[in-house]
Amino acid sequence: MPKWNDLSVAFNTLREIDVAAIRTEAERPLTIVCVGAVGVCQEIATRLERGTQRYGPIGPSPIQLASLATIISDELRSVDLIIIGLERTTRLSARELTTIDQLAALALPTVVVVWGTALPADAGPLHPRVAHARLLVVPDPMAPDVDEQLASAILDRLPAELHLAAARRLPGLRATVARQLINNVSFTNASYVLATALPAQIPIFNVPFAAADILVLTKNQAILVYRLALAYGAPPDIRERLREVLPVIGGAFIWRQLARSLVGLIPIWGVAPKVAIAYAGTYTTGMAAWRWFTEGEIIDQARLKELGREALALGRARAADLIAQARRTGAVQVDRWQRWGEALRSRFRRKEK
Template identity: 35%
Template sequence: MPGMRDIANMWRNVREIDLRPIRESALQPVKLALVGATGAGRHTLANQMRHDPSRPQTQTQTPVLITDLASPGKATSADLIVIVVDATSTTTSQEQALAEKWMDTGKRVMVFVNKIDLAAEGQVMDDWQNWQVDRMVYGSALDPASLLSQFVPAVMDLLPDQHLALGRQFPLFRIAIARELINETCFSNAAYAFSTGLAEVVPALDIPLNIADMVVLSKAQAFLVYKLGLSLGLSTRWQDYVTEFGSVVGSGFLWRQLARQLVGLIPVWGIVPKVGVSYAGTYVVGHTILQWYLTGRHITGKQMRELYAHAFENGKAF
C-alpha cells in the first residue's frame, strides 16, 4: 500500500522511468516548407513562427525550408507543406496545381492565404473555395493575433504527434501547445479520479483523496511539468525541474494548499469533490510552469487561490 513517503519521493520515482522517448520526441526536427511566389509573405511567416508574441524577446533560429514556385521539389521531404498565397494575386493556377500534385502523392498540404486584409470583398470565396487541400487558412502574416487564432490551430491539427517538438522549435505555437497539454492532463486525472469511485479522506491532509490516488495523480503532474518544459524551450534535464518545482509537485504541499483553498466549496466527500480536487491540482501545477515561462516568477498566493477556485468548478463540471 502506498504511503506518504511515495509522494515525497515522486521525483525519484519519475527518474526511474525512462524519460528518453519524451525528450527525443521534443528534440526531433520538425520540417516545415513554405512555398510561394515572390512577395507572398513566406519569409515574414517563417520569422513569425520563430517568435512568441507573449515573450517578444524569445526567438529561435529553427531552419524553415523556403522555396519558390520554380523549385517545388525541395519541399517534398517536409512534414508539412504550407503554400503561401497572396490574397491580392490575380492568378494562383501554379500554386493550385502544386497543391493537387502533392495531395495526390499523400503529402500533408495546407494553404495560407496571406494579406487577407487587402483582398477585395468576395475575392476569397471566388478564388480559393475549390482547392483540394488538407486545410485552407486565411489571415495576415503581419498580425500575430490572426496567426494564433487561425494558423496555429491548423498546423497543430495537421501535426498531432509532433506538438512537443513544434513548440520547442517554433515559439509561435508554445502557449497553445502548453494549454493543450494542461487541459489533456487535467481531464485525464479527473477521469482517473472518477473511475476509482468514492473518495477516502486522507487524515494528514484532510482532502478527499487516498494515498494511492495521490501517487498516481502526482506522477501524472510530474510528467506534465517535464513535457511543458520541453515544449516551452526549457531544460531537457529533469533534475532542473526538481530544483525549481519540487516543492509544488511530488509533495504534500500542493494537496494541503488545495484543502485550505477549497474549504467551504466541498459540501460532502464523494466523487464530485474528488474529481474537482484532481482536476484543480493538475490545473494549478500546469499554470505554475506556464507562469514561470511567461514572467520568470512563480504564481502568487492570490493567483493560486483564484486558480484553485476556477479549476475546481471546472473539475466538478467534468
C-alpha cells in the same frame, strides 16, 4: 516552502517515468516547408519563430521557404508539414497551380493560408486538389488573434507526436501547445478519478485521494510539468527542472494546498467534487509551471488560491460533463444487457414449447 522530504517524494515519483522517451520526443527532427507568396511565407515564418525564449533559441528554425514556381515536389516527400501561403493580390500561374496539384498528390499534412482577404460568403469548399488541407483565412493580419489562429491551424495538421518538438523549436507555437497539454492532462486526471471511484471520506488538511491514486495523479502532473519545460526550450535535465518548480510539484504539494484552500468550498464530498479537484489540481499545477517557464514567475499563496478557485470552477464543469457521459454510457450498457436477457429468455420459451 516544501520540505526536503517533498523533493525526495517527487524524485521517487519521477524514477518511474520514462523521461528519456519524452526527451526524445521533444528533440525529434522537424521540417516545415512554406511555399507560395514570398511575403506571406516570410510573415508566417516570422510569427512562428518569435515569442518567449527564456532559455535561448533551440537550434536553427525548422521552417524552409520555397517558391511554387521553382520547387520540385518530389523533394518534399519527407517533410512533416507543408504550408501554402497565398495572397489576394497575386494570381497563380499555370506552373504554380501544377505544383499545388503535385503537392496535393503527396498527401502530406498541409495548411493553406489565405493572407489579407476574406472569402465571399458564398464561397464553396476547398478545391479538390487541396481538399485534405486545413484552410486559414486571415482578412486582417493585424488582428490580435492571428498568431493563435495560425498556431492552432498548424497544430491541427501537424502529427500529435511532433507537437512537443515543434513548440520547442518554434516559440510561436508554445502558448497553444501549453494550453493543450494542461487541458488534456487535467481531463485525464479527472477521468481517472471518476473511473477509480475513490473513497468518499476525505480528511481535512490531507491529500484528498488514496495513496495509490495520488501517485498516479502526481506522476501525470510531473510529466505535464516536464513537457511544459521542454516545450519552452528548457534544458532537458529533469532534476534541474524539478528543482526549478519544486513549489509547484514537490511531493504532491499542490494537492495539499488545494485541499487546504478548497475543502471549505464543497459541503458534501462525493464523486463529483473529487473529479473537480483532480481537474483543478492538475490545471493549477500546469498554469503555475507555465508561468514559471514563460516568465520565471512563482505564484504567491494569494494568487495560488485565486487560481485554484478558477480551476475548481472549470473542474466542476468538466466533472458534470464526465459524469453525464458516464451515466449515458451506463444506460446504454444496461439497455444492451436487458435486450440480451430478453432475447435469451425468448429463446428458452421457444425451446419449452
